[in-house]
Amino acid sequence: MNLRFREDGAATGPAPRETLKRALRWYLVWDLIALIGVVSGVVLLSWVVARNEALRDAEGIARAVAKALVAPLADDKFHAADPAALARMDQVMELRSRDGSLSHIKVWADAGNGKGTVLWSDQSPLVGQTFELDAEEYAIFGTDKATSQISELDKEENRLERSAGQLIEVYAGTRDATGEPILFEVYISTQRLPDEVRTLIGIILPLPLTAVLVLSLATLPLAVSLAHRVDRGQHQMRALLVNAVESSDLERRRIAQDLHDGVVQDLAGIGYSLDSDMRQLPEGAKLRAHLAQTGEIIRRDLAALRTLVTDIYPPDLVSKGLAETVRELVMQRDVPPGLVRFEIEEPLAPHPVVDRLIYRAIREALWNAVQHAEATSIVVRIAQDDTGLTSFEVVDDGVGFDPTGPSPEGHMGMRLISEMVTKAGGTIDIHSTVGKGTRLTGELPAGAT
Structure with missing residues (x-):
């Protein structure tokens, strides 16, 4: 499972x-x-319109031929073969087929129960068969x-016509000369359909295309203007970020100085006075x-305050660099020897804001692992690619936590740091x-400075 502390859309992005x-x-x-x-859309619309027009034209031709030519010829003698x-x-049908307007013609009689019998067809083997x-x-x-459709000629009645394609x-x-219901079936070529589609495209396309181009311009x-x-x-966000980091370091330095010069010195003086007063009293006195x-x-409190002063005082990243300053973290507290291993790919190009944010993130993750994770091994990794993108990682084998539950102890500080990194x-x-440790990974581009 994983827990992500990223707010999409908050990044400052690349240079202007x-x-x-x-x-x-x-x-x-x-x-x-x-x-x-x-x-x-225009091509699809043109194809649909051309297809529908072709179907309507074909239906008109079929109705006209059925009524004017087929019906009068379908008399008793025709039914009697x-x-x-x-x-x-x-x-008559040969003349109609010769001019290319009709092909593969059938005349059907009603055979009942949804079936029809072929009375006549240009494919003579079909005559007399029922389908x-x-x-x-x-x-x-x-x-x-x-009724009409563009047929794939996949019915049984089409077995002799399948070589024609679509x-x-x-x-x-209609009704024949004797008044009996008959059905006239005809197939019409789709060769003209592409030409009709192209014609419609030429008519329809210019208007929406022009509208889109005009709107774009x-x-x-x-x-x-919006990009500017x-x-x-x-620019303003980057300036605010730099000011925030610098102001934070300045305030940390002031607080650390005040604690060191004030409370720490006072407590140290009180401690010396108490020791002096205690030595003047007889042994065994209450x-x-x-x-x-x-x-x-x-x-004890003085030692804790001195540790706090060390923690909050901004590190000297400028003169020591990120790698050395991170390694010195283990000396700030009572970290067992061998618990923390550093894998830092040097040299690292200095980036003031980036280095300070990465230092804070690593420090927070490291102290969380030391204090709360019960880890037996902690690995800190830092690497930098040719573009100046710095990636970092803190991995421990501790108790871990459930990301779906409440934020574990110590992670509120990490949440605040993650917001600054994201910005x-x-x-x-x-x-x-749970039970398998925790892995923190992050990266910061050089452009954050």
């Missing part, structure tokens, strides 16, 4: 010019995406309605024992599992 360039790049990317979306009647149908029809197709027997399949209902100055405002805001106990308390453009992550 980089921010402007990045903002313009994103603006152009989104413009390009909008253009691609418009073009794709009279050769002369069939020849007349062959001749299952779709409910929508069967429903138009004896009506003047039509075709527009149209069923048109109109909003470009606003985008540049972001730059100024980042007051001597009382003064000895009081002196011990004062010496400097960096990150801090804490991963922990």
Whole structure:
């Protein structure tokens, strides 16, 4: 499990010019995406419109042929398969097929129960066979309605036509010369469909494309202005961050100085006085024992105050550097020998604000591990890449904690430090599992300075 102390959107980001360039790049990317979306939408719309128009045209042709040509020729002799009647149908349909308007024609009779029998077809092996029809197709027997679709020719009745690829399949209902319901089926080529799509694209596309381009050009100055405002805001945030870190160090130095020159000196003086007074009293006197106990308390508190002064006094990062200052942390408190191991990739380029923030984060994590984790091993790592990005890590094998529960003791200070690191453009992550230790990882870019 892991616990993250990162507030998205709080980072200061890159240098001003980089921010402007990045903002313009994103603006152009989104413009390009909008253009691609418009073009794709127009192409899709054109295809849908062209397909629907092609289907409507095919239905109109099928209804007209069914009513004007097929119905009059479908008389009793035609139903009886009279050769002369069939020849007349062959001749008429051949003329219609020859001009390219129709192909793969069938005339159906109602066979009942959702089935139809092929009375005539340009594919003679199909004549006389009965096939299952779709409910929508069967429903138009004896009506003047039509239904159409772009067919993949995957039905059993299409087994002789599959080599033609995609075709527009149209069923048109009518009644024959004797008044019996029949169904006229015809297939129409889709070869004209791409040309119609391209024509529609040429008609539809210019308007939305022009609108997007005009809108992009109109909003470009606003985008540049907002990017400049972001730059100024980042300048101010970086200045505030530097001031906050420096002010914090200054205040720490003042408090440490006041404690050292005031309370620490006073307690040390009181301790010396008590020792002097105690030695003037006879052995076994109650007051001597009382003064000895009081002196011990004062010496203990004095040691604690001196440790506190050492903790809060800002380290000399400028002259010693981050690596040496971090190594000296183990000398500030009573840390068992061998408990802490340092793995620092040197040399580290100095970055004042970055170094101070990393030092504070490592110190906080290290003291948490020493005081609360019951760890037997603690590893502190620091590395820096060619861009100046400094990464750091504190790993212990202690008791760990549950990130879903309340913040463990000592982690409030880490939460405050993580906020400062985040505002400097960096990150801090804490991963922990109960019984398996804790790992703090973080990084800070050189741009935080």
